[in-house]
Amino acid sequence: MKKRIELNEAKSLLASHIKKFAPLEVPIMEAAGRVSAKKIKAPMDQPPFDRSPLDGFALKAECSRGASEDSPVELEIIDWIYAGDAGETKIGDGQAARIMTGAPIPPGANCVIRQENTAWDENTVKIFDSLKPGQNYAPAGEDINKGDLLVEKETLLKSSQIAVLASMGLQEVEVMPKPAVSVLTTGNELVPLGNDLERGKIYNSNNYMMTTRLDEIGADVVTNRVVSDKKTLIEKNIKELVPESDFIVTTGGVSVGEKDLMLEVFSELGAEILFWKLDLKPGTPIACAVYEDTIIFGLSGNPAAALITFDLLVRNIVVQVNGLNHLDLKRTRATFVDDFPRSSSTRRMLRGWFVNSEDGGIVRLSRGKQRPGVLKSTLECNCLIDIPEGSPPVSEGQEVEVLKLPEMYSI
Ligand SMILES: Nc1nc2c(c(=O)[nH]1)N[C@H]1C(S)=C(S)[C@@H](COP(=O)(O)OP(=O)(O)OC[C@H]3O[C@@H](n4cnc5c(N)ncnc54)[C@H](O)[C@@H]3O)O[C@H]1N2
Numbered sequence: 550m551k552k553r554i555e556l557n558e559a560k561s562l563l564a565s566h567i568k569k570f571a572p573l574e575v576p577i578m579e580a581a582g583r584v585s586a587k588k589i590k591a592p593m594d595q596p597p598f599d600r601s602p603l604d605g606f607a608l609k610a611e612c613s614r615g616a617s618e619d620s621p622v623e624l625e626i627i628d629w630i631y632a633g634d635a636g637e638t639k640i641g642d643g644q645a646a647r648i649m650t651g652a653p654i655p656p657g658a659n660c661v662i663r664q665e666n667t668a669w670d671e672n673t674v675k676i677f678d679s680l681k682p683g684q685n686y687a688p689a690g691e692d693i694n695k696g697d698l699l700v701e702k703e704t705l706l707k708s709s710q711i712a713v714l715a716s717m718g719l720q721e722v723e724v725m726p727k728p729a730v731s732v733l734t735t736g737n738e739l740v741p742l743g744n745d746l747e748r749g750k751i752y753n754s755n756n757y758m759m760t761t762r763l764d765e766i767g768a769d770v771v772t773n774r775v776v777s778d779k780k781t782l783i784e785k786n787i788k789e790l791v792p793e794s795d796f797i798v799t800t801g802g803v804s805v806g807e808k809d810l811m812l813e814v815f816s817e818l819g820a821e822i823l824f825w826k827l828d829l830k831p832g833t834p835i836a837c838a839v840y841e842d843t844i845i846f847g848l849s850g851n852p853a854a855a856l857i858t859f860d861l862l863v864r865n866i867v868v869q870v871n872g873l874n875h876l877d878l879k880r881t882r883a884t885f886v887d888d889f890p891r892s893s894s895t896r897r898m899l900r901g902w903f904v905n906s907e908d909g910g911i912v913r914l915s916r917g918k919q920r921p922g923v924l925k926s927t928l929e930c931n932c933l934i935d936i937p938e939g940s941p942p943v944s945e946g947q948e949v950e951v952l953k954l955p956e957m958y959s960i
């Protein structure tokens with residue numbers, strides 16, 4: 550077991566233990582927000598037939614030669630074609646078909662005159678304009694040609710992509726899988742919402758934080774359980790959750806206290822412990838293990854420490870599986886417009902609020918104390934400020950590295 554490792558080492562260690570996931574087919578209506586697993590090429594032309602872009606009359610352009618308001622050309626109307634009709638009557642010289650937008654252009658016709666430039670009755674139409682072949686004529690494939698690349702591999706599927714797939718008649722699409730994740734919060738002090746709090750007890754905020762955060766990054770939260778600090782109970786629950794979970798996120802019991810049982814549980818299960826403790830504050834106590842192909846992230850019970858290690862590690866691993874890379878943290882530089890008076894012997898992540906500015910970006914500390922157990926400071930937090938090991942206090946005007954959360958956390 551590795552002890553007190555660097556964040557980057559922890560990331561690659563975890564990444565090297567991600568099991569193989571197979572892509573899956575889902576109905577296109579359920580594909581929004583997921584990522585395509587392969588390239589998709591057009592199986593057909595769209596539109597599939599030459600069609601009229603206007604309400605008017607389809608004719609041979611040659612028959613309109615010289616037509617004007619003063620000397621209109623008169624044509625016989627031999628068909629009425631609405632959108633959805635087959636429109637197969639051949640148009641000859643001196644003939645036209647009444648046609649509506651989206652209807653197929655009949656054989657023989659090579660243009661459409663808009664109805665505003667005509668006058669008609671039941672049998673004949675007067676043409677007030679001279680047209681060229683191909684005028685007001687949407688050929689088959691005008692939108693999409695058979696064989697066109699519609700969607701690249703690993704594209705985030707949104708409504709536009711889904712509509713394009715629908716226009717091709719494609720009912721299903723192959724997408725990257727959603728990992729199945731279980732949440733297991735531990736602690737004798739935890740009380741379910743709705744119950745009174747006796748002295749020493751707290752409500753279980755981690756359960757809600759972890760479950761909803763997983764949901765936000767496109768994981769499939771299969772279950773969330775709460776257990777007391779009892780080794781046999783934690784062990785039993787992990788054993789039950791493993792078959793249905795690609796990942797398990799636990800909180801609590803990873804430090805050095807007498808009820809910090811997670812490491813012992815991992816050992817007794819025979820799990821491969823990847824590491825215990827990170828060179829990072831908050832978030833030093835963390836234990837990650839692999840048990841029967843399931844990665845278990847044993848996060849700290851301290852809410853802010855749990856959240857920060859979630860964002861740095863769990864988020865990164867989940868998006869490698871579901872392909873939602875835009876939901877991972879993005880590194881940038883910013884000017885610090887606040888004051889953090891403590892020096893940092895260990896690498897430190899401060900909770901911050903980043904705002905774009907003309908020369909790059911500015912960042913301040915989020916409101917609330919920068920303590921590992923302080924949840925309020927995560928309320929208005931859209932980034933982590935990455936303070937390197939051995940840094941003196943951080944003062945106003947200093948350049949800092951920032952790990953930005955996805956835009957959805959910005960106001
Ligand atoms: N002697 C030492 N004590 C501690 C050390 C150390 O190195 N030596 N490390 C400290 C640090 S840093 C942290 S962080 C915490 C980590 O503790 P655990 O991860 O073992 O977590 P717990 O002890 O179970 O809980 C910590 C804290 O969080 C509260 N908590 C727990 N679960 C929840 C929950 N589901 N929802 C809301 N709050 C929760 C819990 O009541 C505690 O207050 O250890 C330090 N100690």
Ligand code: MOO
Nearest residue numbers: 831832833854921
């Ligand atoms: O390192 Mo603890 O994780 O301060 O919060």
